[in-house]
Amino acid sequence: MKDNAESYVTEDGRTIGPVVMEMKNITLRFGGVEAIKDISFDIREGEIRAIIGPNGAGKSSMLNVISGFYVPQEGEVWYKGSVRPRMKPFQVAQQGIARTFQNIALFEGMSVLDNVMTGRLTHMKTGMLAQTLWKGKAEREEIENREVAEQIIDFLEIQAIRKTPVARLPYGLKKRVELARALAAEPSLLLLDEPMAGMNVEEKEDMSRFILSVNDEFGTTIALIEHDMGVVMDLSDRVVVMDYGKKIGDGTPSDVRNNQEVIDAYLGVAHD
Numbered sequence: 001m002k003d004n005a006e007s008y009v010t011e012d013g014r015t016i017g018p019v020v021m022e023m024k025n026i027t028l029r030f031g032g033v034e035a036i037k038d039i040s041f042d043i044r045e046g047e048i049r050a051i052i053g054p055n056g057a058g059k060s061s062m063l064n065v066i067s068g069f070y071v072p073q074e075g076e077v078w079y080k081g082s083v084r085p086r087m088k089p090f091q092v093a094q095q096g097i098a099r100t101f102q103n104i105a106l107f108e109g110m111s112v113l114d115n116v117m118t119g120r121l122t123h124m125k126t127g128m129l130a131q132t133l134w135k136g137k138a139e140r141e142e143i144e145n146r147e148v149a150e151q152i153i154d155f156l157e158i159q160a161i162r163k164t165p166v167a168r169l170p171y172g173l174k175k176r177v178e179l180a181r182a183l184a185a186e187p188s189l190l191l192l193d194e195p196m197a198g199m200n201v202e203e204k205e206d207m208s209r210f211i212l213s214v215n216d217e218f219g220t221t222i223a224l225i226e227h228d229m230g231v232v233m234d235l236s237d238r239v240v241v242m243d244y245g246k247k248i249g250d251g252t253p254s255d256v257r258n259n260q261e262v263i264d265a266y267l268g269v270a271h272d
């Protein structure tokens, strides 16, 4: 077990830094339903951390706690060394956290480029009044933001569709545009909500490759939730497994794969 402040180098030569986020004894209820039951785990800088589990395990609820959208009734979320208070979405973005959604949340009528540009909003310092008064400054800022958006479009290999309205794209490409928009915010922590859901094998392979490249090239810490155990095993450094709101496994993919409780949960073994 490594110390929280310690960095280490993985077998494939990537550096995993100290703990950036710590979930401490999180319990989340919706009325009488306990969606998360006293769960603790951490996320280290630079790692790919997956949260997996069968239907209704509590993964989406957990991602919403990580993103600050839900505030748990019990427990604390520590981020970059302090307890995180209740936050508004723009404050979450200012903390360097960006996310994608399971049910794609893009502006369908807008082009790919314009959608990616919306990811730059937190970086735009010039307000509406200032834009009128200092046109030159606003224009410079627009050019800078556009350059970042174009770089991300190149990185995710979607140049050919940059002017295409999102509504016309197949599902797999829409997911990639969502990833591009999240990356445009230049997050230090990227949250992915079932990034491979509904994809065919080829699209899943592409998405896996891009997730690995984002982590490798930009050093972005990635936390993702996924229903399908297989797809995240090759991708993740560490995996949390949830079932019925509880944590039933936490460790490297091989630790988790050999955990009998995890095997039972995925095979649908009856609970006492």
Ligand SMILES: Nc1ncnc2c1ncn2[C@@H]1O[C@H](COP(=O)(O)OP(=O)(O)OP(=O)(O)O)[C@@H](O)[C@H]1O
Pocket: 030, 033, 034, 035, 053, 054, 055, 056, 057, 058, 059, 060, 061, 062, 227
């Ligand atoms: N907004 C809500 N109001 C009431 N109950 C909720 C709400 N969100 C989730 N739940 C309940 O909490 C439990 C966990 O749901 P959650 O969506 O977090 O699981 P999940 O692992 O993401 O499932 P799936 O893989 O099917 O998306 C379920 O029993 C669900 O019905």
